[in-house]
Amino acid sequence: MEDDAPVIYGLEFQARALTAQTAETDAIRFLVGTQSLKFDNQIHIIDFDDENNIINKNVLLHQAGEIWHIGASPADKAVLTTCYNKTSDSRVVSCAAVWRMPSDWETGSHESLDDSAHNPQTLELLCHLDDSAHSNVACVLWEPMGDGKRVISLADNHALLWDLQESSTQATVSSSATLEGKGQLKFTSGKWSPHHNCSQLATANDTAIRGWDLRTMRQIYCIENAHGQLVRDLDFNPNRQYYLASCGDDCKVKFWDVRNVQEPVKTLEEHSHWVWSVRYNHSHDQLVLTASSDSRLILSNMVSISSEPFGHLVDDEELSEGEDNHQEDKGKEPLQDSVVSTYEEHEDSVYAAEWSSADPWLFASLSYDGRLVINRVPRALKYSILL
């Protein structure tokens, strides 16, 4: 069971923003936003042909500015949000906007590969997600599994819930929450919980993690000093509603049960520098991907706190058919948490890692030097989870 070699794709710009195309469930597709102060920024649409191990790319221009964060609509393949920096008159302003890809990006690029490089198509602006009162958007979150009509933007110390109307061409703030406290507080990242009917949001500011109820826009929990240093990223366990993973500058990845905010359920200390991104696998929540500025990507198997701590549970049907299997399962110990593998294909800090939305066994990671690496879960592990 030789594992396939990772596939590497190089961008010519530095890049931090990476997302899977959430609404696309057939093709393995990632969106990468570049960061360049001097040239027009681009959004690379990376298509991965799993069978042939080939990458196809398409480039769209994002002329508004360098992209710090990118988010794909869960409902419409063509819609995405970016957070970008706009420089004007020696001032740098962070903005956010909803964009639509041109309808024919796919065909166009295929026809003339060379042309597209010189003449990439431009994204179509649908609406801005900022007003004068709320600038410096850190990130934009789509409602998970929603109809693509609601987004949240985190700007400075405000969390704004936007309603997108008229095919996303108009955005209005329906409600907002403000982080209050001493000093200049600022959201660094956040995550919209897919549980509780999508009524909860978790945000990170400095070393604290806060949970918000979107119906009342009130804080519902707060993990003070979740990390020794800045909290960089969050993710919700897709299958266990109270479980939350966080990572930060103390090189740690922590797993929390938000019902008990005193102690983390589990702590990982595998990275040797800040951890910038943590992602649960969408279907198998024991698989956790972390990206760090030590240029490493680590895939961990957190069985003990997953929704299947005893491995794959046997259904009743299977039970009646195969007694032998059942016997074996009974004797099984709870599996051990472990690092599945460490990926060292990157040379610069890895700021983003994402699971594919189409193939649960495939993920991409993006380092600052513009290198995108697509990897697969090792086959042995894959089969041990499936079988």
Add this chain to the structure above:
Amino acid sequence: MDGEADGLVAGSESEESGRKRRVHGMLKLYYGMDEEGKAAEMAKSLDPCDINGPHFDHEVFLNKLRRECSLAELMDQETCMVKQIRSLDSDMQTLVYENYNKFISATDTIRKMKNDFKKMEDEMDGLSANMAAITEFSACISGTLQDQHAQITKLSGVHTLLRKLQFLFELPARLNKCLELQAYAQAVRSHRRARCVLQQYSHLPSFKGIQDDCHAIMDKLAQELRQKFRDGGSSAKDLSECVELLLQLDEPAEELCDKFLSHARSRLESDLQGLEAEIRPYPSAPAVKDASARRLASPAAAGSPTDNAPKPSAIPSPTCNTDILEFIDRGCNEFVSSLCLVITSYQELFINHAQKGELVSKNIPQMASGKLNAFVDDLAARYFSLVEQRIQEEKGVGDNSLLVRALDRFHRRLQAVTKLLPGSAVPNQGTEIVMRAAKERVKQYLSALQSFYMDSLTDVRQALAAPRLTVASASVGGGLLGGMASGRDAPNSLPELLSSLSASILNQIKSVLASVHLFTAKDIAFSNKPYFKGEFCSQGVRESLVVSFIKFVCQSSRQFCDSAGDKGGSTPPALLLLLSRLCLDYETSTISYILTLTDEQFLVQHHSPVTPVTTLCAEAREAAQKLLNHYVKVQGLIISQMLRKSVETRDWVNTIEPRNVRAVMKRVVEDTTSIDVQVGLLYEEGVRKAHSSDSSKRTFSVYSNSRQQARYAASYTPSAPMDTNLLSNIHKLFSERIDIFSSVEFNKVSVITGIIKISLKTFLECVRLRTFGRFGLQQIQVDCHYLQMYLWRFVSDENLVHFLLDEIVGSSAHRCLDPAPMEQSVIEVICERG
């Protein structure tokens, strides 16, 4: 003169006897009576020429002489022969004369004897006649006396019977008298003598009456005895007498046993209560408080005499101050000795006595000893629980010898019980208590050591926190258990603190070991129990004391790392450094020293597996490593934090042209220098790669990273999937991966390298999150150059600093809106000016 005469006489006598013998010999020879020389004689005697032989033939002899000898010889022979013949003749004459005399005297004697015998015969006849007369007389006398003898015998029989009867009739009165005089023993003896007779003749009315009377009296007596027995006021001897009598009165033995034991129990229990009262001063504590309160109030009452009067205190005054030795002494002297007494007298009464008497058949000894065992077990259990309570109260670890001596005494005294009751479980339980106490003690020592260690750490912490200027005022370590040098000047420098800390810990361990060693001292009786020889030494002292303590040190050190990580460096970094060195020292020498010391002191024979030194060393090393890593992390974070703030808070787009190195960089260099000094106090220098001659003068290219430069040149070349393996391999070939928060080695250079790595990496990441204007970039250039100038000397590999600083400048160039780098010469001027 006398002697001479004697000598002469003796001489003549011997001469005479010699002559006689010779004569005898010759005669013997003549008659062939010499038996000794028979065989030789036979050979000789056959010779017919031998003149002395029996076969002498004078013809042959003469012929032979005549043939062989000359005339002169013959003449000589003849004279010689004549001489011999003559002497033989005279000898013969002498013999004949002698024998004749003897014969004459023998004849005389025989004649005389004949006369005497005749006279004797007459006298014998007279005697026999007399004897016959005596026999006749004697027969006559016995015939006359026969009648009277029979009468006398009968009379004396009657007399005895009458006396017996009189005894019987007098018995009730006598018994009453005895009862009055309390001469119970005599009464019982009398009654026992009469009892059988009375029983036998009880069908006769008169005897029946007597028997009834006796019964009544004896019942009364038994009653009285029982009363006496029950009262319990009497001495042990009285008591045993009572029991003996009651037993003789056929009282049921079982009941007596019970009564005896219950009586003994009441006495023993009062002893136990006394002990209990000593243990529990607490219930009376409120009373004490009351008393003290009243005493406090008494001045207000202006010397009222009632207050001064001793209060009638029913509760024994709180004697929590009595030490354990006193307590055990009291226990031994009161409880154990009276228990022994009870056992002895009980055994005497019910077991030994019964074995002799008729009671054996009723299985009384078995029953009695069963009861005794139950009794002893029960009371001993209570006693033990009291002792254990008392031992548990013995919390202070100051002086162990008292406890050991107390336990020894306790144990010794129980041996008496062993001797008395060989099968009893009591001594074993006692030994178990001693064992438990020892175990408990070891535990207490461990916790004392632990708290000592933590206290020492607190003191070190204070010493570290105390400003260095006020060295003279602080007297650190004065309050310790007596380990740290409470000197004129507090040991505020790290090496001094370290050495005093480790010395005080070592001293403490040694003193604890010495204290614990008392348990195995030779003069302590229980020390030769197998437990104290084996398990106590290996499992108790070595494992649960020494090893546990070492483990605790490592563990608590590790906890410093864990807890401090979340709360953001609550532990001063210097303490981390110091502890790390301490653990490292432990790894290299102290652990093996301590364990060797323990093994030697306790002669540990490891029957059960023990923690090997290597495991502990590994643990200590791990702890040291973790602490040092954590130190690096904490120090790195402190500097990182400065750098991060400086990058984040500045508006890099609209900044002025750099004129100076920013103050924060100077601060970074200063801090690094002071850390370097700090680490240098405890750790060795370490190895570094050779410096190039112009290390500080290195220039940065703004686009130092060739890859990036290449990318800028061909910015719009379409990226395409490449031969992935090859590409990654080529990249790996040229770039050296730097682990930022990696483990450091135990030397100064490695530690400082770690800290600088963390700081610079933070700088890099922060720079990447910002956007720079032209002057912003130039400022970063200046700053990096400044850092380069000063930081290279601290690290093991200066290329590392170059690389990271290159990255920083490169990244800031990337993030620059108007990348116009500053002239290198200008940078140098600015840096040198700063």
